[in-house]
Amino acid sequence: MPHAEPWLERAPLLLRDAVNALLPAPARWWVDSFLDIAVLLGVFGLLFAFLTLAERKVLGRIQNRPGPNRAGWGGVLQPFADGIKMLTKEDIVPRLADPILHFAAPVALVAFSLMSFAVIPYGRHLLALDMDSGVLYFFAAGASSELAVFMAGWSGRNKYSLLAAMRALAQLISYELPLLLSFVPVVMISGSLSPSAIVTAQGGWHLGFIPRWNVLTPWGFAGFAIFMVASLAESNRSPFDLPEAESELIAGHLTEYSGFKYALFFMAEYFGMCALGGMAVTLFLGGWQAPCAFLGFIPSYAWFGAKLLALLLGFIWIRATLPRLRIDQLTRFAWKFLVPLALVNLVTVGFWHLSASWSRGFDPLRWAIAIALVVIPFVAMGRRLSAGLGPRTYRFAAQ
Amino acid sequence: MSTLQACLLLSSLLFSIGLAVAIARSSAILVLMGIELMLNAASMNFIAFWRFGPNPEAATGVLFALFAIAVAAAEAAVGLALVIALYRHQRTIRLQEATRLKG
Amino acid sequence: MxxxxxxxxxxxxxxxxxxxxxxxxxxxxxxxxxxxxxxxxxxxxxxxxxxxxxxxxxxxxxxxxxxxxxxxxxxxxxxxxxxxxAPSGRIVSALLAGGAIAGALAGAVALTPLAPAAGPAPFAPVRHIGVLLLNTHAASLLAAGAILTVALLGGVVLAAGGGPEKEDGP
Incomplete structure (x- = not known):
């Protein structure tokens, strides 16, 4: 329905064209790119600011306390107060530190996490960079940020931050594997590494009302679950926030950072969380597609935003409810549970792809086999993972 | 000078730097990095010839570069494991001092 | 460009x-x-x-x-x-070797008559690469996978095993 496209859907494009029309033709490409960058920075910068506030408010609500409520009406100005505080703090560089790497680490981290925003399709027409191998680009940018973590830990010339950086790297590398393996099924089914093609492949409805999102298939659900767990770990979120467990360690590899550089690390963490959430929406939750046909009048970017915010709320909720894992539990969970599960998921999706040509009468059988391929390894490996771990007994605490 | 020649010149300079790193540095890790640089220079040639070659549809240069990347990763893993094993046995990774084959 | x-x-x-x-x-x-x-x-x-x-x-x-x-x-x-x-003799020889190789390669590049295809950069879609990898070059793909697996196992054995730890003081 290209002719009947609602006005709101095209509003961002119209705005861009209006700006472009004011300029001479040779400058248009530059202005286009610049506008994309500026809008992404503005939107996600604001989202970052209000996400910190939302996180503190939601955590407060879950823990039965009000949360920040002094700056502005109900605390809405809290992020800006925090920003001013961070900007005016003294920026301390240790005397023995490696000054170049100490400065480069937060900059590189923020740069890499911002780069990954370029390939996420935010709406039907809202995609900064339509690349043929965009998903690979996304994960390449994410993998490069490990380097920044190492630089941060090493440059401070502090053995605690160095140890914490090595531990953080062990975690990041361990969870990189399930993260990469969990999206392979999506690529196998949609036959493309381009995010926009993956979203388009999820359009339409089964039986007229069930959306064809990847998450609503057995392999897609397993992949989505693995992806979410791994992206919690990749963005250093609780319960995998071992790299900077603020209540147990002295902020890990960030020990020697203060002031605005410290704020940059947090910014990069939230950006990484938003980017991974956006990629999860793109890969598994149908991207900007509306869940029901009759809701199609709502612009696509609003759907993307709603799904992204729901995932982010889930991240915050998990942080408030789950206790932190120990480092050995953390790596064991990745290598002995998530990676084998993701590998089995590849078999499942292979079966799903091959059985796509079965006649409709076999559909229940097809679903049953696929669900069994997901559930049986999950149960078996879960049993093995928790073998020998009885109910916890408290020897010293009063019952 | 055509663009292809510029690319080839770049990769040959990189190859020479890699060779110099491999010979001049005494740390086994940096020697390995020098070898990686030489491998990368070779892949750059493949890509350059694919880019300016007569038959880009076959994508042979691209595939060769991909295989080179995979094998280089394997090489790095084994080489660095060897470095760590060497360090464990002889407490040094200076190649001048690692002169024994027995652990 | x-x-x-x-x-x-x-x-x-x-x-x-x-x-x-x-x-x-x-x-x-x-x-x-x-x-x-x-x-x-x-x-x-x-x-x-x-x-x-x-x-x-x-x-x-x-x-x-x-x-x-x-x-x-x-x-x-x-x-x-x-x-x-490293000893300075080795550094000098390394620079000499590097310079000689660079000179030889640069000379070869300059003297070889190359006929590069002009025109825009070719584009290799991922789908095309994947089809080639799994059809024409399937054997090489399998070999690369085998090499990677063996290298991974070898790396783990080398780095993790290898006899008792020799402890020495700091």
Whole structure:
């Protein structure tokens, strides 16, 4: 329905064209790119600011306390107060530190996490960079940020931050594997590494009302679950926030950072969380597609935003409810549970792809086999993972 | 000078730097990095010839570069494991001092 | 287009050249990682998008981490991560060898009559590469997979096993 496209859907494009029309033709490409960058920075910068506030408010609500409520009406100005505080703090560089790497680490981290925003399709027409191998680009940018973590830990010339950086790297590398393996099924089914093609492949409805999102298939659900767990770990979120467990360690590899550089690390963490959430929406939750046909009048970017915010709320909720894992539990969970599960998921999706040509009468059988391929390894490996771990007994605490 | 020649010149300079790193540095890790640089220079040639070659549809240069990347990763893993094993046995990774084959 | 190539060449050669001279191993390694990023930029410039991202993912994400872990797991004498330099004779010979190879290669490049195809950068879609990998080059793909698996196992055995730990005092 290209002719009947609602006005709101095209509003961002119209705005861009209006700006472009004011300029001479040779400058248009530059202005286009610049506008994309500026809008992404503005939107996600604001989202970052209000996400910190939302996180503190939601955590407060879950823990039965009000949360920040002094700056502005109900605390809405809290992020800006925090920003001013961070900007005016003294920026301390240790005397023995490696000054170049100490400065480069937060900059590189923020740069890499911002780069990954370029390939996420935010709406039907809202995609900064339509690349043929965009998903690979996304994960390449994410993998490069490990380097920044190492630089941060090493440059401070502090053995605690160095140890914490090595531990953080062990975690990041361990969870990189399930993260990469969990999206392979999506690529196998949609036959493309381009995010926009993956979203388009999820359009339409089964039986007229069930959306064809990847998450609503057995392999897609397993992949989505693995992806979410791994992206919690990749963005250093609780319960995998071992790299900077603020209540147990002295902020890990960030020990020697203060002031605005410290704020940059947090910014990069939230950006990484938003980017991974956006990629999860793109890969598994149908991207900007509306869940029901009759809701199609709502612009696509609003759907993307709603799904992204729901995932982010889930991240915050998990942080408030789950206790932190120990480092050995953390790596064991990745290598002995998530990676084998993701590998089995590849078999499942292979079966799903091959059985796509079965006649409709076999559909229940097809679903049953696929669900069994997901559930049986999950149960078996879960049993093995928790073998020998009885109910916890408290020897010293009063019952 | 055509663009292809510029690319080839770049990769040959990189190859020479890699060779110099491999010979001049005494740390086994940096020697390995020098070898990686030489491998990368070779892949750059493949890509350059694919880019300016007569038959880009076959994508042979691209595939060769991909295989080179995979094998280089394997090489790095084994080489660095060897470095760590060497360090464990002889407490040094200076190649001048690692002169024994027995652990 | 040539300005972009010149910038990429400058990035690659400068980072590799400085890495050659630095005493500090960690800085050297990080500069070499920058070189790898530069090489990825070169691939991107040449239109081999998939190879460029594979390069960043493998080199920037995986190989660099293995190298840095190795740097941290071994001790480099009393001076932390500063490398004790090689004897000066070797440095001179290394520079001579490098210079000779560079000269020979540059001469060969300059003298060879090449007929490059002009025109825009070719484009290799991922789908095309995948089809080629799984049909024409399936045997090589399997061999690469086998090599990677064996290398991984060998690396784990070498680094983790290898007899009892010899403890020495600090």
């Amino acid at each position: 040539n300005a972009v190539l010149a910038a990429i060449a400058l990035l690659i050669l400068a980072s590799a050249g400085i890495a050659l001279t630095l005493r500090n191993i960690v800085r050297s390694v990080i500069l070499l990682v920058v070189t790898w990023f530069g090489i990825a930029a070169f691939y991107l410039w040449a239109g081999a998008e998939f190879v460029a991202f594979a390069q960043v993912l493998v080199y920037g994400g995986a190989v660099s981490m293995v190298v840095l872990f190795a740097v941290l797991l071994v001790r480099h004498g009393k001076a932390g991560v500063a490398e004790t330099p």
